[in-house]
């Protein structure tokens with residue numbers, strides 16, 4: 478009998494530096510499945526046409542910027558992980574239909590923290606913050622505050638989730654930082670080539686706090702450097718990337734992958750890139 482083959486891929490624009498092909502090839506090898514993971518860079522003007530072509534070639538795909546919201550109008554059924562967050566990063570083809578999921582944040586939180594009592598501060602109110610906010614709510618976390626440059630964006634997010642969240646400006650947050658057990662940075666601030674930037678000053682954090690940054694280039698952002706100097710625990714951006722990928726892989730193939738040495742391997746790759 479010929480083993481099932483899994484043609485997968487990623488749609489987005491632009492896509493040049495994606496680590497996902499490497500991650501999913503490693504997953505295939507780990508669980509002894511055959512499959513491919515291709516990059517499909519789609520220019521916005523030809524999105525619909527290209528998407529129809531890609532649908533014919535794959536059994537599932539990831540979606541990244543700028544299409545995580547746009548894809549929803551092409552999806553036939555949304556999983557709970559995607560319904561609330563308003564963004565889809567993983568799609569499964571079932572018959573001729575598409576099912577949309579959002580694997581950002583949910584397993585990351587469950588695996589690494591799994592504590593509903595943690596007081597969480599989200600930095601940012603864009604698409605990534607939305608996915609993580611929703612994942613926290615699905616994990617039963619209730620104490621979530623937000624700090625963002627534009628307060629209206631944070632207010633909109635909180636309204637969409639009907640949540641009772643405190644919202645602070647980036648300037649005001651320093652006075653409240655000692656409240657938080659977990660601080661998750663969800664904006665692109667600090668990403669190479671602007672890697673000298675840090676979105677807030679962490680001088681006043683609790684020494685036992687955990688600081689997590691979704692930016693993974695550079696591996697250790699300025700914000701994480703600051704957190705480390707303060708004695709806090711840090712979580713690099715690529716750990717979240719790996720967890721969302723592993724959950725997507727499980728949805729497509731039914732196989733659970735162990736991430737054991739992958740975080741270290743990915744670190745080496747990132748240092749060399």
Ligand code: ATR
Pocket residue numbers: 542600601602603604605606625626627630631663664665666676
């Ligand atoms: P994504 O969908 O990737 O999250 P986005 O929707 O553009 O991207 O959201 C980016 C987030 O980064 C927002 O919270 C944005 O703040 P605003 O709501 O004020 O726009 C934040 N952000 C981006 N550049 C920033 C900067 N230079 N300083 C502070 N916040 C910034």
